[in-house]
Amino acid sequence: MLRARTIIDKIWDSHVVARRDDGECLLYIDRLLLQENSFHAFDKIRREQRAIRNPGQAFAFSDHYVPTVGREKGLAGIADPEIRNMVELIESDSRDNHITLFGLGDVRQGILHVVGPEQGITQPGLVIAGADSHTSTHGALGAYAFGVGSSEVAHVLAVQGLWRPRPKTMRVLVDAALPAGVTSKDLILSIIGTIGAGGAVGHVIEYAGPGIAALSVEQRMTVCNMSIEAGARAGLMSPDEAVFDYVKGRPYAPKGARWDAALAYWRTLPSDPGAAYDRDVRIAASRIAPMVTWGTNPEQVAPVTGAVPDPAAERDPDRRARMERALSYMALDPGTELRSIAVDRVFIGSCTNSRIEDLRIAAAIAKGRTAQVPTMVVPGSGLVRLQAEAEGLHEIFLAAGFEWRSPGCSMCVAINGDTLAPGERCASTSNRNFEGRQGPGGRTHLMSPAMAAAAAVTGRITDVRELTGVG
Amino acid sequence: MDPFRTLTATAVPLVMANVNTDQIFPARFIRKPRAVGYAQFTFHDVRRDDDGMLRADFPLNDERYHDARIIVGGTNFGCGSSREGAVYTLIDSGIRALIAPSFGDIFAANCLKNGVLTVTLPDDAVVDLRDQLRSVERPVLTIDLEAETIVRPDGATLAFSADPFQKHCLLNGLNEIDLSLEFAAEMSAFEAAYRGRFPWLAPDASGRKG
Numbered sequence: 001m002l003r004a005r006t007i008i009d010k011i012w013d014s015h016v017v018a019r020r021d022d023g024e025c026l027l028y029i030d031r032l033l034l035q036e037n038s039f040h041a042f043d044k045i046r047r048e049q050r051a052i053r054n055p056g057q058a059f060a061f062s063d064h065y066v067p068t069v070g071r072e073k074g075l076a077g078i079a080d081p082e083i084r085n086m087v088e089l090i091e092s093d094s095r096d097n098h099i100t101l102f103g104l105g106d107v108r109q110g111i112l113h114v115v116g117p118e119q120g121i122t123q124p125g126l127v128i129a130g131a132d133s134h135t136s137t138h139g140a141l142g143a144y145a146f147g148v149g150s151s152e153v154a155h156v157l158a159v160q161g162l163w164r165p166r167p168k169t170m171r172v173l174v175d176a177a178l179p180a181g182v183t184s185k186d187l188i189l190s191i192i193g194t195i196g197a198g199g200a201v202g203h204v205i206e207y208a209g210p211g212i213a214a215l216s217v218e219q220r221m222t223v224c225n226m227s228i229e230a231g232a233r234a235g236l237m238s239p240d241e242a243v244f245d246y247v248k249g250r251p252y253a254p255k256g257a258r259w260d261a262a263l264a265y266w267r268t269l270p271s272d273p274g275a276a277y278d279r280d281v282r283i284a285a286s287r288i289a290p291m292v293t294w295g296t297n298p299e300q301v302a303p304v305t306g307a308v309p310d311p312a313a314e315r316d317p318d319r320r321a322r323m324e325r326a327l328s329y330m331a332l333d334p335g336t337e338l339r340s341i342a343v344d345r346v347f348i349g350s351c352t353n354s355r356i357e358d359l360r361i362a363a364a365i366a367k368g369r370t371a372q373v374p375t376m377v378v379p380g381s382g383l384v385r386l387q388a389e390a391e392g393l394h395e396i397f398l399a400a401g402f403e404w405r406s407p408g409c410s411m412c413v414a415i416n417g418d419t420l421a422p423g424e425r426c427a428s429t430s431n432r433n434f435e436g437r438q439g440p441g442g443r444t445h446l447m448s449p450a451m452a453a454a455a456a457v458t459g460r461i462t463d464v465r466e467l468t469g470v471g
Numbered sequence: 472m473d474p475f476r477t478l479t480a481t482a483v484p485l486v487m488a489n490v491n492t493d494q495i496f497p498a499r500f501i502r503k504p505r506a507v508g509y510a511q512f513t514f515h516d517v518r519r520d521d522d523g524m525l526r527a528d529f530p531l532n533d534e535r536y537h538d539a540r541i542i543v544g545g546t547n548f549g550c551g552s553s554r555e556g557a558v559y560t561l562i563d564s565g566i567r568a569l570i571a572p573s574f575g576d577i578f579a580a581n582c583l584k585n586g587v588l589t590v591t592l593p594d595d596a597v598v599d600l601r602d603q604l605r606s607v608e609r610p611v612l613t614i615d616l617e618a619e620t621i622v623r624p625d626g627a628t629l630a631f632s633a634d635p636f637q638k639h640c641l642l643n644g645l646n647e648i649d650l651s652l653e654f655a656a657e658m659s660a661f662e663a664a665y666r667g668r669f670p671w672l673a674p675d676a677s678g679r680k681g
């Protein structure tokens with residue numbers, strides 16, 4: 001009998017081009033995803049006079065630096081010359097190198113981790129390298145996807161492969177469907193809180209179990225998206241019929257006889273029963289509540305029903321020091337009820353939570369209520385924006401006093417001009433609450449779209465279940 | 472790339488765990504061309520207080536470590552964003568080697584591509600090393616990559632184990648793309664077989680460019 005293999009083994013084995021004596025493998029890269037910051041990589045390619053091996057396997061996205069207002073003005077609408085230069089560079093680098101760009105003015109433009117799956121560029125069984133650490137998002141479709149720096153982007157452009165040691169594997173098994181009022185954002189925050197920011201270093205995580213199977217494909221993307229926040233090399237899931245249905249008919253998905261062949265192959269990808277993992281973690285779904293971060297790392301997280309923890313109770317001196325520093329940065333006192341914390345702003349967006357289902361959830365909370373603080377809704381792509389408008393979600397947001405913006409990374413990383421002022425406190429659906437992430441001195445509380453919308457209409461961190469009566 | 476063989480230099484202890492690349496190199500500086508010199512951005516926000524003044528309690532601001540070329544950091548050093556600017560800024564500040572109990576994966580790969588050595592040592596060895604760097608008059612280490620040893624300020628020698636490929640590249644200052652292109656024949660053979668096996672992935676298969 002054949003050895004039982006995980007999906008990680010299966011994808012890995014089918015992508016090894018060559019093996020070195022030291023065990024590192026040259027891994028074939030099916031797709032390369034680029035964004036404006038990839039200019040360093042193109043510089044390197046030019047400087048070293050390299051040819052790009054397969055421009056058709058690279059896709060570029062204008063997302064990190066694009067403005068989220070005034071888009072009708074195109075490039076001219078970007079006042080800051082340095083920011084405009086970044087958007088111009090990805091346009092000229094893509095054009096000069098015959099790489100498909102989803103750029104300003106294209107209705108499909110949006111965040112790379114939203115547009116990739118939406119266009120069918122992301123498919124089960126692929127190895128995808130992306131110029132952004134949240135490339136693991138694509139793992140929700142059964143792809144092995146990871147972020148790389150500029151030198152490795154250049155390496156993929158020239159070689160179509162990357163050297164990697166075979167990763168260790170870790171299975172995170174979610175034992176049941178999530179309770180009512182709890183979302184996949186709460187699940188991943190809770191997982192990171194459990195295993196820690198470095199808990200999966202050196203490992204690829206496979207999320208599995210009934211709790212994962214019960215999630216929609218978009219909800220699964222939210223989970224895989226944040227794998228890097230636990231230090232994982234990648235995070236993925238065995239694909240099922242929901243994934244195949246999701247991919248079917250998308251612009252870059254295979255068609256006709258090729259679809260049938262692809263589907264037959266994809267059905268062989270899920271991990272075999274009895275396959276072994278280097279580590280196994282079990283998550284009890286019933287214990288998960290809506291989660292909110294209180295610190296400056298996603299592992300510093302607690303249920304919304306809880307309080308800011310007391311560093312004095314922490315025995316590990318390094319952890320204690322980190323907690324103290326985080327609380328001082330966040331201007332929070334130990335013991336403060338999370339639900340009493342007032343926020344200055346709300347951001348609903350980012351590759352973690354800007355898809356149509358996220359916007360539907362946020363709109364359901366916003367409906368008939370009024371924003372108490374400035375609230376920004378930034379859809380993940382132009383097509384998500386159109387879909388939301390077709391459903392009338394934008395009218396709900398606008399009626400509630402939320403801003404309805406154009407797609408991009410926006411205040412997830414705050415380099416396009418959308419930024420917190422120093423000291424401002426933000427309820428955010430993004431993925432990083434690092435110091436200064438949303439602007440120097442800005443204070444970020446990560447949470448789900450439902451929780452962020454609840455914070456918007458109450459002006460403070462709120463257990464969304466109190467508004468909906470669910471859960 | 473300059474080869475890395477041995478390095479005798481001041482080492483600065485940074486006790487924090489989970490130092491992320493946003494801290495090393497805040498995102499708003501990524502758009503700066505490298506030519507401006509990235510040293511001015513190293514740990515830009517963390518090393519300053521709310522009024523923008525350099526914090527006396529941040530080790531990199533300490534005169535003792537002003538010429539540091541080695542950082543001895545905490546667990547999961549360099550986690551977070553894939554931005555390679557985090558490595559460029561360290562290089563422009565003179566850093567050539569990092570020692571920590573563990574590193575963020577993408578960051579460690581970025582270091583290697585740029586000739587920066589990452590050394591992984593057990594937690595207690597790193598803690599000891601940091602303590603010593605704080606207490607001695609001359610916080611200097613010698614790293615010998617060929618021998619895989621570190622000489623501490625007190626003269627004791629620590630052994631580490633370097634990944635053989637990392638070692639080969641760093642010792643010889645090799646460009647990894649050149650090395651990988653030596654596998655071009657294997658790549659071509661692989662690609663032909665691959666496209667035969669997964670015909671829907673051939674570049675023209677979806678009926679679209681790409």
Ligand code: SF4
Binds near residue numbers: 064
């Ligand atoms: S939304 Fe944030 S995490 Fe996602 S790709 Fe953009 S900057 Fe990166």
